[in-house]
Amino acid sequence: MNLPTGREAFEPRRPGSKDIAWCPGCGNFGIRNILISALAELGLKPSEVAIISGIGQAAKMPHYINANGYHTLHGRAIPIATGVKASNPELTVIAEGGDGDMYAEGGNHLLHAIRRNPDITVLIHDNQVYGLTKGQASPTTMVGMKTPTQPWGVFEEPFNPIALAIAMNASFVARTFMGYFRESVEIIKKAIQHKGLAIVDILHPCVSFNKVNTYAWYREHTYWMDDHDPHDREAAFKRALEEDPLPLGIFYVNEKPTFEESVPAYRVDKRPLWKREPRLDLVGKFFEGKRA
Amino acid sequence: MSEFRNDVSIVLGGAAGQGIQTVEGILTYALKKSGYHIYANKEYMSRVRGGINTTEIRVSSRRVRAFVRRIDIPVPFKQGVLSWVEDRLSDTTVVLGERENVEESFLGKVNLVEVPLTKLALETGSQLYINTTAAGLIVGLFHGDFGAVEEYIRKRFGSKGENVVGKNIEAAKKGYELGVKLCEQGTIKVEVGRDEKVREEILLSGTEAVGIGALAGGMNFLSFYPMSPSTGVSTFAAQKAEEFGIIVEQVEDEISAINMALGAWFAGARAMVSTSGGGFALMSEALSLAGMAENPIVIHLAQRPGPATGLPTRTMQGDLNLVLYAGHGDFPRIILAPGSMEEAFYLTAEAFNLADKYQVPVIILTDQYFVDTYYNLPRPDLDKVKFERYIVEAKPGYRRYELTEDGISPRAVPGYGEEVVIANGNEHDEWGDITEDAELTRKMQEKRAVKKLETIRKNAPLPKLVGEENADYLVVSWGSTLHAVEEALEELGRDDVALLHFSWVYPLNPETKRFFNDKTVIVVENNVTGQFADLLKKELGVEIHHRVLKYDGRPFSVEEVFDALKGVVE
Ligand SMILES: Cc1ncc(C[n+]2csc(CCOP(=O)(O)OP(=O)(O)O)c2C)c(N)n1
Ligand code: SF4
Numbered sequence: 052m053n054l055p056t057g058r059e060a061f062e063p064r065r066p067g068s069k070d071i072a073w074c075p076g077c078g079n080f081g082i083r084n085i086l087i088s089a090l091a092e093l094g095l096k097p098s099e100v101a102i103i104s105g106i107g108q109a110a111k112m113p114h115y116i117n118a119n120g121y122h123t124l125h126g127r128a129i130p131i132a133t134g135v136k137a138s139n140p141e142l143t144v145i146a147e148g149g150d151g152d153m154y155a156e157g158g159n160h161l162l163h164a165i166r167r168n169p170d171i172t173v174l175i176h177d178n179q180v181y182g183l184t185k186g187q188a189s190p191t192t193m194v195g196m197k198t199p200t201q202p203w204g205v206f207e208e209p210f211n212p213i214a215l216a217i218a219m220n221a222s223f224v225a226r227t228f229m230g231y232f233r234e235s236v237e238i239i240k241k242a243i244q245h246k247g248l249a250i251v252d253i254l255h256p257c258v259s260f261n262k263v264n265t266y267a268w269y270r271e272h273t274y275w276m277d278d279h280d281p282h283d284r285e286a287a288f289k290r291a292l293e294e295d296p297l298p299l300g301i302f303y304v305n306e307k308p309t310f311e312e313s314v315p316a317y318r319v320d321k322r323p324l325w326k327r328e329p330r331l332d333l334v335g336k337f338f339e340g341k342r343a
Numbered sequence: 344m345s346e347f348r349n350d351v352s353i354v355l356g357g358a359a360g361q362g363i364q365t366v367e368g369i370l371t372y373a374l375k376k377s378g379y380h381i382y383a384n385k386e387y388m389s390r391v392r393g394g395i396n397t398t399e400i401r402v403s404s405r406r407v408r409a410f411v412r413r414i415d416i417p418v419p420f421k422q423g424v425l426s427w428v429e430d431r432l433s434d435t436t437v438v439l440g441e442r443e444n445v446e447e448s449f450l451g452k453v454n455l456v457e458v459p460l461t462k463l464a465l466e467t468g469s470q471l472y473i474n475t476t477a478a479g480l481i482v483g484l485f486h487g488d489f490g491a492v493e494e495y496i497r498k499r500f501g502s503k504g505e506n507v508v509g510k511n512i513e514a515a516k517k518g519y520e521l522g523v524k525l526c527e528q529g530t531i532k533v534e535v536g537r538d539e540k541v542r543e544e545i546l547l548s549g550t551e552a553v554g555i556g557a558l559a560g561g562m563n564f565l566s567f568y569p570m571s572p573s574t575g576v577s578t579f580a581a582q583k584a585e586e587f588g589i590i591v592e593q594v595e596d597e598i599s600a601i602n603m604a605l606g607a608w609f610a611g612a613r614a615m616v617s618t619s620g621g622g623f624a625l626m627s628e629a630l631s632l633a634g635m636a637e638n639p640i641v642i643h644l645a646q647r648p649g650p651a652t653g654l655p656t657r658t659m660q661g662d663l664n665l666v667l668y669a670g671h672g673d674f675p676r677i678i679l680a681p682g683s684m685e686e687a688f689y690l691t692a693e694a695f696n697l698a699d700k701y702q703v704p705v706i707i708l709t710d711q712y713f714v715d716t717y718y719n720l721p722r723p724d725l726d727k728v729k730f731e732r733y734i735v736e737a738k739p740g741y742r743r744y745e746l747t748e749d750g751i752s753p754r755a756v757p758g759y760g761e762e763v764v765i766a767n768g769n770e771h772d773e774w775g776d777i778t779e780d781a782e783l784t785r786k787m788q789e790k791r792a793v794k795k796l797e798t799i800r801k802n803a804p805l806p807k808l809v810g811e812e813n814a815d816y817l818v819v820s821w822g823s824t825l826h827a828v829e830e831a832l833e834e835l836g837r838d839d840v841a842l843l844h845f846s847w848v849y850p851l852n853p854e855t856k857r858f859f860n861d862k863t864v865i866v867v868e869n870n871v872t873g874q875f876a877d878l879l880k881k882e883l884g885v886e887i888h889h890r891v892l893k894y895d896g897r898p899f900s901v902e903e904v905f906d907a908l909k910g911v912v913e
Contacts, residue, residue: 054739054761065765067776098737101757103606106768113765114776119757121609121766122777123602124632130599134606134614135757137590138564142610142758163595314592315585316563325611325734325756329561329692330587331725337555337583338722341545343494 058091063117072111078255078266079108081229082176083115086145088232089239090118095143103132105148105157107183108257109176112147126156133169133310139323140311143243144171151181154190154210161212164248165219169310172242172249175212178257179264186260196263212252214291217284217303222247224287224303228254228269231299238301247309254297276300345437345454346532349404352411353481354428356397357420359390362474366418367398369478369495369515374402375546375719376491377482378537382407382718386897389571389655395427402485404536408683408718409826412900416484416531418477419444425453437531439480456530463517472514479515483522484533492519541719548717549709549823552684553643554579556691557615559728562641563589564607564614566600568622571655572711573645576617597622601629601640608639609766611734611756613695617643620662621652627669630704632768634674634791637744637752639698639705642666643691646710648896657896658711660822660869666706667849667878673792675799677701678849680708682825686846687713688723696731701799702754708848710869712898713823736760742773746786750794796850803852810841816912817862821845821875824899828867831904840912849878856883865889865911867904 054060073079090100100118104110106125113120119142123131132146153161153175164173180198181187187200190210197204216224223245227235235253242249254273256266276290276298287303311317316324353370357363367383375381382401388394399414401407414431417424419440425432426446438445438455445455458480464472475496482492496511525531547555554576557565567577581591590607594600597618604614618626623644633640644666648659666678677697681687687709694705735753737760744767745752752773755764765775770787772778809829816839820828825844832842843858845851864887866876871894876887891907893899 065772065774065776067772067774067778072777096761097763098758098761101610111777113767117763119763119765120775121606121636123605123636123768124628127598127602127629127632130594130602131606131609134564134566134603134608134612135610137592137603138607138610138612138614139756139758159595160599163599167592310592314590316588316590318585318588320588323611323758324563324590324607324613325759327561327563329559329728329730331559331728333587334555334559334728335725337558338545341547341551342543342722 058087060097061087061090061117063115068114071115073108074259076258077108078178078229078257079176081232082174082253082255083112085229085232085235085239086112086174087116088236089243092236093240093243099141100143100145101135102145102147103128103135104146105152107149107152107181109147109149109182110152126152126160128152129157129160129164129173132171133164133167136169136171137311137314139325140170140317141323145243146171146173148175149182149189150175150177150179150191151189154212162219165216165221167310168222168248168307170246170248172239172251174239175250175252176255177252178255178261180257180261182257182260193263211291212250213302214288216250217288217291220284220305221250221303222305222307223249223301225250225301226252226254226297226299228273228299230266230269234275234299241301245304247307273297273299344529344532345435346534347415348534349536350407351402351415351533351535352413353400353402353416353418354397354414355400355418355420356395356424356428358393359387359396360392361420363396363398363420365474365499366478367400368499369475369492370400370481371546371717372495373482373487373491374485375544376542377485377487378539378541379403379485379487379535380406380538380541380719381546382409382716384410384712384716387656395423397424397428402535404538409830410712410898410900412902418481422446425449456525458521460518463521464514467514467517468510472510475511475514476518479518480522483519484526484531485535486523486526489516489519544719545722546717546719547684549684549687549714550575550579552681552687553691553707553709553714554583556688557641557695558583558587559688559725560692560695561613561730562615562695564604564612565589565591565617566594566603566614567617568594568597568600570619570622572647572714573617573619573622573643575714576643576645597625598629601626601642604640605629605633605638608698609756611759613699615641615643617645619645619647620649620665623662623665623669631670631672631674633704634670634672634676635768636766637702637791638766639702641694641698641705641707643707643709645714646708654896656711658869658898659894659896660710660824661871661874662708663848663874663878666708673788675701675703675792675796675850677703677705677799678708679705680822680846680848681713682820682822682844682846684718684720685723689727690846692728696729699733700731701751701795703795703799708822710823734759737762737764743775744771744773744787746773746790748794749798750790751798800850800852803850804847805852805855806843806845806847806858808841808843808858811838812841814839814841815863816840817859817864818842818908819845819864819866819875819879821848821868824867824869827899827901827904830901831908834901834905835908835912837912840908845875848875851882853883856885859883859885863888865891865908867891867899867907869893869899
């Protein structure tokens with residue numbers, strides 16, 4: 052049987068993947084398109100890619116793209132993706148979820164993933180609200196926005212994922228708005244190609260629950276950084292603090308050893324872990340040592 | 344004169360950081376090499392310096408594997424030790440030590456054989472040698488092989504230079520000679536037969552047995568967050584990571600540990616997490632994911648008393664209910680609880696095959712007592728370790744959750760085969776995509792929680808019966824209490840009392856019921872309610888007549904089990 056190639060290859064052929072659970076007009080459709088283009092343009096095959104998602108509307112992505120996928124738990128995509136990549140560095144591993152998923156429930160994992168630096172790409176669908184649970188505030192919701200659970204208006208300081216990641220000396224930090232298709236494809240391609248943890252905050256409207264941050268709002272309140280050197284950490288940090296308009300593009304790139312490069316597992320043997328057998332010879336040697 | 348025959352229980356006691364482990368190390372090594380059967384176990388306080396920690400070492404002419412309450416020779420390294428173990432001393436006990444380490448109230452009450460350890464150490468050059476001197480002294484009492492003492496010192500202190508090695512050997516020699524002299528003078532007489540076989544055997548702790556068992560089972564990924572008493576296994580794995588070429592990662596919390604391990608299994612690795620009750624509590628969310636996604640996972644849980652932080656360095660078999668019921672929704676799991684070092688080795692290795700085959704969480708339950716125990720045993724037979732891999736290739740049309748008769752869907756891993764693998768923690772169709780279809784939901788629930796569980800259940804091994812099949816009394820033990828019960832029963836020496844030991848704790852093969860027919864059933868367990876007794880009743884409907892429970896954070900001693908059983912059968 053000949054499997055399709057190119058963009059077509061990433062269109063799922065499974066019966067259950069036809070019923071897309073996103074609201075008509077949602078930004079998630081655009082992100083799906085962007086991701087498929089990025090994967091196809093990089094010449095990858097579905098069997099070489101693994102998309103690990105958390106829980107939320109964004110996290111339903113593995114069902115709508117033909118690639119290996121694991122739809123896991125709210126907030127836990129990053130540690131799971133780390134385990135996948137570490138066990139098989141030949142795979143292109145993407146962790147995906149919403150802003151609630153990655154910044155609230157999974158916040159601690161994000162922090163430590165930055166320290167650990169696995170070679171995975173983290174895509175955060177940042178709609179500044181909780182979608183699946185119907186419109187509660189998320190860590191990136193703007194001050195003043197009223198929601199069913201914050202009827203008095205949000206007063207918590209919004210999370211600044213870009214500044215945080217740069218402050219922690221993350222390996223790759225970018226922000227895009229899914230309304231800019233070509234630019235977003237290029238950023239995600241670079242993020243996937245980047246060796247080390249790549250964080251991409253993808254702004255996208257939630258047409259059902261976020262009446263503030265609409266398509267038009269994102270176009271009016273963002274701009275592309277075109278005179279920015281992503282290797283300059285201080286400059287990157289300054290840009291990260293800008294609030295209105297929000298800068299888009301690659302803020303910071305920092306090449307450093309990855310988790311998989313640092314563990315002893317691949318120093319001699321490059322095979323993924325599933326191809327390996329127990330080292331009974333070494334177990335025997337251990338017992339010999341216990342005799343003496 | 345005090346005489347000890349065949350089986351001597353020595354207890355070393357001192358503060359954390361006083362170097363008791365050095366004494367323990369030399370002693371167990373040298374006495375085993377001299378052909379004595381050795382058993383050792385420690386109990387310690389939850390602090391890094393100070394407090395009172397003790398180590399019991401049994402030196403015997405026959406195989407000994409259990410904790411005894413009786414102390415024949417206590418060796419106190421500070422005041423307070425004797426008070427701490429007061430209820431374990433008797434008329435025949437001989438305290439070996441310096442007067443300054445014995446509390447006022449004990450002077451005149453106990454048989455004290457004063458040994459000038461400080462003086463001897465100072466003669467060697469420094470107070471520091473007191474530990475090696477003490478170790479030499481005890482080996483001397485047994486007329487042990489001094490060459491083995493030297494060997495150990497060379498290994499242990501070799502990196503510190505020839506001078507340190509030389510001084511320590513000298514210190515040990517002084518102690519040794521004193522020990523021999525005490526016997527010759529007739530102050531103490533120790534008569535323990537040697538068994539030539541022992542020299543060739545290995546000394547293994549519970550921690551090592553689980554750790555090396557995991558490596559034998561092909562474990563190549565371990566993620567953990569430190570928590571006593573489980574940390575030893577992670578430390579063991581980390582020490583072996585370079586040699587075995589595996590991944591061992593200390594992560595930010597237990598939630599991350601288990602999720603990372605789940606990701607590793609998804610990608611085809613053989614992963615384990617090692618934790619204790621509090622850490623496992625945090626893992627229960629991911630346990631549920633493993634259940635729904637049919638993601639294999641091996642979990643080592645070294646129990647300590649709870650609830651909450653409980654007694655961090657003490658022991659209990661109190662987390663059986665936790666592992667039985669953790670996680671929301673219905674899904675099967677396998678619970679193993681090794682009773683001996685051999686079982687810990689083979690069962691841990693086998694846990695990886697079981698997880699791979701049935702695609703369920705496999706939980707290995709040990710406890711502080713078990714992981715901190717060690718004794719000599721014949722080298723395990725590696726031919727008995729089977730590596731069984733159940734991974735299939737994802738061919739076009741592959742369905743991760745294919746509905747099958749036995750409830751087991753062939754598991755492919757990403758990157759092996761052209762097709763993709765979709766795993767899902769939401770209810771799913773056969774391909775792995777989300778479904779809310781009522782009929783499919785029903786089928787998937789049945790597949791996991793009924794069909795698969797039945798498959799595991801009917802293939803579960805039976806418990807081990809020691810004694811007569813038609814005995815009137817059946818004593819039941821599980822996990823770490825095995826040896827204490829075994830030895831107590833040997834002492835009881837009655838044909839009408841048999842032992843049924845469970846190392847495979849859940850699910851239970853229905854065949855197991857036949858062992859209980861018309862018997863008076865006595866369950867021995869190290870917790871306050873009798874969690875396993877309740878499980879037997881629930882799973883097999885057996886009537887439990889007596890529960891022998893201990894729940895003070897300490898392990899059962901042979902004497903305690905003996906007394907309790909005697910009370911029941913006589
Ligand atoms: C442990 C846990 N807590 C809470 C939930 C409920 N829940 C599902 S999705 C979600 C938040 C979704 O928001 P976000 O991550 O921003 O994704 P979106 O739906 O907006 O794409 C929550 C709280 C859950 N599934 N699991
Ligand atoms: S709830 Fe919002 S984010 Fe979710 S699919 Fe609908 S529009 Fe999109």
